[in-house]
Amino acid sequence: MGDPAEAIRKRLHQLGLSQARFSVMVGKSPGWAAARFLPNVEGAVRYMQYREPETLTRLLRALQWTPEEFSQETGIPLEPPSPEIIQMAQVPVVGVVSAGRGESYVEPLGHVEVPQEIVARYGDGLFALRVSGDSMFCEELPYAIPPGAYVVVAPHLAPQPGDVVVVWNEEHNVGYLKEYQPKEKGYQVLRSWNPEVPPIVVQPEDSIRIQGVVVYVGFNPREVQRKALRVRP
Incomplete structure (x- = not known):
């Protein structure tokens, strides 16, 4: 499997999203993707899974990927979501x-x-x-x-x-x-x-x-x- 960051960049290009716009859609500052996310995609995703699940949900929505598609494209397995249901x-x-x-x-x-x-x-x-x-x-x-x-x-x-x-x-x-x-x-x-x-x-x-x-x-x-x-x- 290739570089997860490169897979993300390719997806952003397909969607016509700049890194700054993507960051805002995830709920972060515009420089977040370049400075914090892309340098260590796997580490950031692991952190979001356990500490910021709502951020991970917004990230998947911004990329228009299901968890399975994200794992397939980046090589980073996503654990099943929390059973907690938001009404x-x-x-x-x-x-x-x-x-x-x-x-x-x-x-x-x-x-x-x-x-x-x-x-x-x-x-x-x-x-x-x-x-x-x-x-x-x-x-x-x-x-x-x-x-x-x-x-x-x-x-x-x-x-x-x-x-x-x-x-x-x-x-x-x-x-x-x-x-x-x-x-x-x-x-x-x-x-x-x-x-x-x-x-x-x-x-x-x-x-x-x-x-x-x-x-x-x-x-x-x-x-x-x-x-x-x-x-x-």
Whole structure:
């Protein structure tokens, strides 16, 4: 069997995924694949099996491989998954939200599945939105919300500084996904994680209202990879 790292690189090329984009889909910082994963694929996989099984699940989804296919292509056997079953619940997708440089509209788009514990923790009334635009993606951060991801929103939560919120601009009839930063003088700053996108300063008289706080972010690899993430080569 050949080099596992080379098998991963070949698969990423087949899927049209950069290493940075793949890292984000796995839930890591954009430099993770190059610096931590590819230099020791087997060691990283062994660690994930015992300490971060959810990360391993996301990795397989990003590569669009079953455990058997992963083992066949890399030569690294995967042990049977834990018998623990994560209960899932459905949340309605009610539209698309702009992450600064994308489209925004309200339209029923089916449902997404989220862990039942999210629904139990935040109660009824949760809704989901598909993300359009790249203002909440930054390769320097260990977290990101890329285009094509979906966010689950709790409309009844009061936002705290640093929360990611969905806001609605009534004047322009558009929704935005931003980080919430209130200021002492009464105005608010809605910050983007992408440093190329300027923040939105909201004055008390502006017709902008917060629709809810993001409590969960999910990824569908087939949706995310179709989007043009802004990553450096």
